[in-house]
Amino acid sequence: MWTEFDHESLPMRVRFGPGRLDGLGAEAERLGLQRVLVLATPRQTALAARAASLLGARHAGTFAEARMHVPVEVAEAARVAAKDAGADGCVAIGGGSTIGLGKALALEPGLPVIAVPTTYAGSEMTPIWGLTENGRKRTGRDPAVLPRSVIYDPSLTTDLPRAISVTSGINALAHAVEGLYAPDSSPILALMAEEGARSLVGALPRIAEARDEALYGAWLCGAVLGSTTMSLHHKLCHVLGGSFDLPHAEVHTVILPHVLAYNSPAAPAAVSVLQRVFGAADPASALWELAGTLDAPRSLAAIGMDGARLGEVVEQVMAAPYANPRTPRAEELAELLDRAQRGLPPA
Ligand code: NAD
Numbered sequence: 453m454w455t456e457f458d459h460e461s462l463p464m465r466v467r468f469g470p471g472r473l474d475g476l477g478a479e480a481e482r483l484g485l486q487r488v489l490v491l492a493t494p495r496q497t498a499l500a501a502r503a504a505s506l507l508g509a510r511h512a513g514t515f516a517e518a519r520m521h522v523p524v525e526v527a528e529a530a531r532v533a534a535k536d537a538g539a540d541g542c543v544a545i546g547g548g549s550t551i552g553l554g555k556a557l558a559l560e561p562g563l564p565v566i567a568v569p570t571t572y573a574g575s576e577m578t579p580i581w582g583l584t585e586n587g588r589k590r591t592g593r594d595p596a597v598l599p600r601s602v603i604y605d606p607s608l609t610t611d612l613p614r615a616i617s618v619t620s621g622i623n624a625l626a627h628a629v630e631g632l633y634a635p636d637s638s639p640i641l642a643l644m645a646e647e648g649a650r651s652l653v654g655a656l657p658r659i660a661e662a663r664d665e666a667l668y669g670a671w672l673c674g675a676v677l678g679s680t681t682m683s684l685h686h687k688l689c690h691v692l693g694g695s696f697d698l699p700h701a702e703v704h705t706v707i708l709p710h711v712l713a714y715n716s717p718a719a720p721a722a723v724s725v726l727q728r729v730f731g732a733a734d735p736a737s738a739l740w741e742l743a744g745t746l747d748a749p750r751s752l753a754a755i756g757m758d759g760a761r762l763g764e765v766v767e768q769v770m771a772a773p774y775a776n777p778r779t780p781r782a783e784e785l786a787e788l789l790d791r792a793q794r795g796l797p798p799a
Contacts, residue, residue, distance in 0.1 A: 459638040462678050464577065465601045466671065470664065473605040476506040476543065479566055483600055485541035487512035489534050489563070491553050493519070496546050496570070499608065503545050503568070513537030518550040521584040521694060527556035539563060544599070545608075547620070548573030548700065555581040555597035567599035570608045572620040572652070572666060573701065574627055574674025577602070582694075589694030598678070604671055606663040614659060618746045619701035621656045621666055624673040625649055625739070626704045629712055630683045631676035632722035635775045641676050642725060648672030649729045656746060683776040684769075685711035688789075691768045692757065702755045705748045709740035710788050713798035718777035736798045751795025762789045 467475060480488050488510050492500035497516045504511040515533040519526050530553055534542065544554030545568040552575060554565040559581060567576035579598045582591040612620070628645035631637055637645075651669030655662035685708055692703045713736035716723050726735035730742075740750065749755050766785045780788070791799060 457638040458636070459640050460679065461640075462577070462579065462595075462598060462675070464598075464675065466604060467601070468604040468668070468671070470605060470607045472603050473503070473568060473608060474506065476503060476566070476568070476603065477508055477510065479601050479603065480507055480510050480541065480543070483541060483564055483566070485564065486510060487538050487540050488566075489530075489537050489539035489542040489557075490514040490516075491518055491530065491542055491544045491550050491557075492516040492546050493550055496550070499545055499570070503543050507543070512539050518544075518546060518553040520549045520700060521589055522549070522552040522556055522582055524583050524585045527553065527583060530557060531561065534561065534563060541566070543568060544576075545570065547571035548575040551575040551599070552582055554599065556583060558597040558599075559594065562596065565597075565599040566601045566603065568603045568605065568608065569667075569670070571612060571616065571701075572624040572670035572673075574624050574670055574677050577671065577674030578678035580678070584694060587695060587697075589690065591690070602671075604667050606667045609663050609667060610660075615747070616701065617659045617666070618656055618743075618748045619699075619705045621652045621659075621670070622708060622739075622743065622748065623701040623704040624670040625652055626685055626689070626708045627673040627677035627682075628652075629708065629722070629726065630685050631673075631680045632725055633715060633719035633777050634680035634683065636680050641679055642721075644672045645676045646725050646729060648676065649726070653729055653742070656742070681775045683711075683774060684715065684780065687769055687772075687774045687776075688765070691765050692752070695768060696757060696761065696765070698752070698755055698757060702749050703752075705743055706750060706752050706755065706792050709736045709743070709798040710792050712736040712739060714780065714784070714788055715777045740797055752789070752793040754795065757793060759790075759793050762786065762793060765789060
């Protein structure tokens with residue numbers, strides 16, 4: 453039962469639907485942009501070229517060197533490209549890595565961003581930025597980095613390989629799960645988290661024909677992430693991804709069932725929502741089973757973690773405070789990570 457809560461909606465303008473990328477030029481015009489820099493990863497240069505042609509005379513240049521976790525040197529190179537192009541805005545077209553780079557340009561020199569997500573990571577819905585320097589990822593919240601417009605075009609996700617679709621979708625689910633037990637959650641966010649999680653859980657097993665449903669779910673889960681304080685799961689993934697260079701979505705996929713199992717006894721309201729979503733009494737086990745059915749990684753070892761270094765993860769997580777329904781002791785964290793490392797079911 454909710455007694456008292458605060459709720460603040462972030463400003464978000466969304467254009468959703470297959471083919472909506474075609475309206476990119478009109479969206480740039482609506483924002484008054486004249487010289488737009490297109491951002492992408494090296495794997496998505498064809499898509500960047502399509503965005504450039506849709507922008508027509510407003511296209512001022514393309515920087516297709518976005519990389520995971522926004523290394524500071526990549527952000528710096530993008531700033532030089534923006535300056536050389538005389539850019540007054542940018543289009544970030546791609547996954548969380550590309551949108552993260554757009555956010556770096558929104559911070560400095562302050563360019564407005566149009567985000568066109570092609571994965572389910574959800575960064576486009578959040579005011580959270582991240583930059584990685586000397587192997588450490590710094591993150592912060594700043595309303596200035598929230599994209600001014602978001603175009604969700606499910607037809608851009610049909611090329612997303614099934615394996616990335618699944619891990620990226622579970623990354624989005626993690627936002628919903630932690631939003632449900634966040635200290636600053638609200639009934640409105642709980643509705644969004646439930647609807648987002650239900651869409652993704654329904655879409656992932658039949659992803660080829662459910663791209664629109666998955667992207668809709670990712671939008672809602674991303675919006676929950678953008679409005680709440682994340683807990684132990686995101687903290688662990690931040691350390692594992694940022695300091696041990698493990699792939700972002702895969703880390704989320706491996707860790708989430710374990711943290712959900714650990715937090716479940718202290719988060720009954722979240723568990724009852726997730727019981728409805730999974731149609732199962734034990735959502736953590738259902739999630740672990742779902743990942744297995746979809747051939748997603750279930751062990752940290754399988755995605756490159758050195759088991760001898762798990763103690764360093766525990767130390768880093770224990771060193772900085774974070775919100776969580778339960779306060780784990782170092783031994784509990786070590787046990788959780790050991791199970792995740794070995795691919796054991798959540799306990
Ligand atoms: P990603 O952006 O690195 O994309 C993974 C790979 O898939 C890239 O090579 C990309 O080019 C390719 N790709 C993307 N879309 C594709 C498509 N439709 N078809 C074919 N290939 C495609 O990975 P991600 O998981 O989307 O993002 C991870 C990054 O986002 C991490 O750095 C993470 O920290 C960040 N993130 C930030 C937030 C936030 O709120 N700030 C939220 C979620 C994730």
